[in-house]
Structures are given as C-alpha cells and as structure tokens.
Amino acid sequence: MDLKEIEKKLSAEKEQLIKELDYYKKEDPYLLPDRATTNTVDDDITETEGHDRIVATRLNLKQRLSEVEGALLRIEEGKYGTCKKCGKEISEERLKAMPTAAYHVGCEGKVRR
Numbered sequence: 001m002d003l004k005e006i007e008k009k010l011s012a013e014k015e016q017l018i019k020e021l022d023y024y025k026k027e028d029p030y031l032l033p034d035r036a037t038t039n040t041v042d043d044d045i046t047e048t049e050g051h052d053r054i055v056a057t058r059l060n061l062k063q064r065l066s067e068v069e070g071a072l073l074r075i076e077e078g079k080y081g082t083c084k085k086c087g088k089e090i091s092e093e094r095l096k097a098m099p100t101a102a103y104h105v106g107c108e109g110k111v112r113r
Helices: 003-026 041-077 091-095 104-111
Strands: none
Touching: 003 041
16 A cells, blocks of 8 residues: 555545635525625525535535545654554555554444444
C-alpha cells in the first residue's frame, strides 16, 4: 500500500470538500445578504426547502470531511491502517475500498451500534 498516494488522494478530496462546503454556504437562501423578508407563503416554503436541502448536504459534506481529516491525521501519526478500537491491522482491501476506514470490519459493527 502506497501511503503517499493515499495521502495525496485524501488531501485532494479534503480540498474539494472544503470548496463544496463553501459553495453550498453561499447558496443557502437563509444566508443571502439580499434575502427578501416580504416573501409570499409559497416563496417562504420554497426558500425553506432550499435551506433544508443545503443544510442536509452540508451536514453530509462535513461528516465526510471529518472522516478524511481523521485519516490524514492517522497517516501523520503513523497509525493509518490500524483499528482505533482494538489495534489490529485493517485489511488492505478494506482500505482500498474505503481509505478513511478507522476500524476493521469486526469493530466497525460494534462501533456503529
């Protein structure tokens, strides 16, 4: 497993996630500087739906960013590929499929419950 290549990919993903978070923040109708306060009920509903979708999207992006940053930190600390719960090695196949994996399959199920 080439750690430098994984680190490069994760760093690129981190940059992309930050850009996407910034984009969606700027698109949130609730945060627009020229937000109209004299909307009709239909306008308010549309605005609220747009806001809710953006909030959900940003929440998912923040979660992914946290996972990517965690993986980058584990690389930096020399702990990448080691299960955070039990200390066993995470399989290379799992890390190829999910480079941000912090747990091996057995512990993942225990942590998610």
